[in-house]
Every structure is written in structure tokens, then in C-alpha cells.
Amino acid sequence: MVVSLEARPVRISPSLMCADFLHLAADLEALEAGGADYLHVDVMDGSYVPNFTLGPDFCRALARGSRLPLDIHLMIDLPDRHVPSFAAFPNAVVAIHPETSRHPLRTLDLIRSHGARAGIAIDPAMPLSAVTEMLPFVSLVCVMTVNPGYAGQKLVPSTLEKVRELANLVSARGLDIEIEVDGNVSWDNIPRMVEAGARVLVAGSSSLFDAKAPLPENLRRLCRLVGRPDQSNTRK
Numbered sequence: 001m002v003v004s005l006e007a008r009p010v011r012i013s014p015s016l017m018c019a020d021f022l023h024l025a026a027d028l029e030a031l032e033a034g035g036a037d038y039l040h041v042d043v044m045d046g047s048y049v050p051n052f053t054l055g056p057d058f059c060r061a062l063a064r065g066s067r068l069p070l071d072i073h074l075m076i077d078l079p080d081r082h083v084p085s086f087a088a089f090p091n092a093v094v095a096i097h098p099e100t101s102r103h104p105l106r107t108l109d110l111i112r113s114h115g116a117r118a119g120i121a122i123d124p125a126m127p128l129s130a131v132t133e134m135l136p137f138v139s140l141v142c143v144m145t146v147n148p149g150y151a152g153q154k155l156v157p158s159t160l161e162k163v164r165e166l167a168n169l170v171s172a173r174g175l176d177i178e179i180e181v182d183g184n185v186s187w188d189n190i191p192r193m194v195e196a197g198a199r200v201l202v203a204g205s206s207s208l209f210d211a212k213a214p215l216p217e218n219l220r221r222l223c224r225l226v227g228r229p230d231q232s233n234t235r236k
């Protein structure tokens with residue numbers, strides 16, 4: 001059954017590249033107890049993007065330390081080589097940037113064949129028209145709202161319109177797709193992003209890992225901002 005966009009809850013996918021790795025175990029516990037829905041893992045290869053970040057070993061540690069499903073964002077060239085290392089984690093979703101694969105539909109199939117849900121991520125410079133053929137084959141579209149590669153960047157404003165256009169397309173075609181936003185998902189930008197149609201928020205240094213307050217407090221603030229009930233008394 002396709003859930004209409006309005007009825008979809010807003011989900012929270014903490015961006016683990018912004019976490020303090022020296023406190024990871026405690027932070028994972030706080031995220032699970034506080035109502036986070038996914039763990040967003042940014043995988044960067046120093047080629048498709050200039051930076052290096054997380055990899056399969058980190059994902060394995062997360063899967064041991066938390067029950068939350070992994071939301072794996074591959075920012076890597078020629079992803080087919082590495083899909084098997086990422087797509088077998090329980091309930092994972094794995095998203096590729098389609099321009100990194102010669103045959104994106106084949107890569108999406110490969111992701112599914114290893115047990116994960118398949119997704120695509122759209123660079124701010126890529127128009128929606130470049131990916132419409134792929135929409136029937138994905139369960140998540142990550143609209144990059146900054147240029148991929150680094151935390152702490154400013155929103156590319158035109159991407160909000162892309163979220164809206166995508167949300168309209170998804171509901172017009174009756175597709176069952178989660179629309180995610182990634183990059184500068186800040187306290188100020190979140191209401192605009194949700195209003196445009198985003199239903200999964202990749203929460204990084206601009207909100208959840210904002211050093212001005214402790215993580216559990218930021219998570220409560222985030223839940224309140226998107227109209228989610230306070231989890232702190234109901235879950236352990």
C-alpha cells in the first residue's frame with residue numbers, strides 16, 4: 001500500500017560522520033532511546049568526493065551497537081565493486097549517486113539482490129529529469145541540499161524546489177518513496193524542508209550534533225520541531 005505523503009511521519013537519520021567517535025556507544029544508545037529512525041552513514045572515497053569518511057568496518061560496529069537500520073549513502077565511484085560490503089546489513093537502505101555507475105538500474109538491482117532497499121542520491125547540480133526513469137526502482141531518494149563531501153556547509157537554496165517537485169512527482173505517480181534531505185538540515189531549514197515534502201532528515205552538525213547542547217536535548221528539540229511525540233519516557 002502506498003502511504004500518502006501527508007500521512008508519512010517525518011523520520012530522523014542522524015549523520016554519524018558528525019558524531020564524536022570517542023563517545024559513540026553512549027550516543028548510539030541516546031539516539032535509539034530518543035526516537036531516531038535510522039543511522040546515516042556517509043561513505044566517501046576521496047575520488048567521487050574530495051574527502052574520505054566511513055566504511056564497512058564502521059557499519060559493522062554500528063550494526064553490533066544499535067538496532068537502528070543503516071541508511072548508507074555511497075559517495076563513491078563505480079559502486080558495484082563495493083555494494084556487497086554494504087547491502088547485507090539487516091534492514092539497510094543503500095543509496096548511490098547514479099552518475100557514478102555505468103548502468104544505475106543494474107546497480108540498484110545488485111543492492112536489492114544483497115538484501116537492502118535501494119536508493120539514489122541527487123547532487124545539487126543534477127536536475128530531477130535525469131533520474132525520473134529510476135524512480136520506480138527505488139524506495140528512497142536522497143536530495144543533497146549541499147554539495148556532497150563535507151559537513152558544515154550552507155544550503156544550496158534551489159534544492160528546496162527540487163524536493164517539492166519530487167514530492168509532487170512521487171504522489172502523482174503513486175510511488176512508495178521516502179524523500180530524504182541531506183546537508184545543512186538546520187533548525188531554521190527543517191520547517192522549510194518538511195513543508196517542501198522531505199520526510200527523512202539527515203541530521204548533522206547543523207542540528208542534532210550542534211555542539212551548543214547535549215545530544216539528547218538536541219534530539220528532543222528535533223522531535224518537537226517535526227511534531228513527533230517525546231520518546232524519552234516511553235523507550236529505554
Ligand code: DX5
Nearest residue numbers: 149151152183184204205206
Ligand atoms: C555531506 C554530508 C553532510 C552531513 C552533515 O556529504 O552528507 O551533509 O550529513 O550535516 P551538516 O550539513 O548539518 O553538517
Ligand code: ZN
Nearest residue numbers: 042073182202
Ligand atoms: Zn549523506
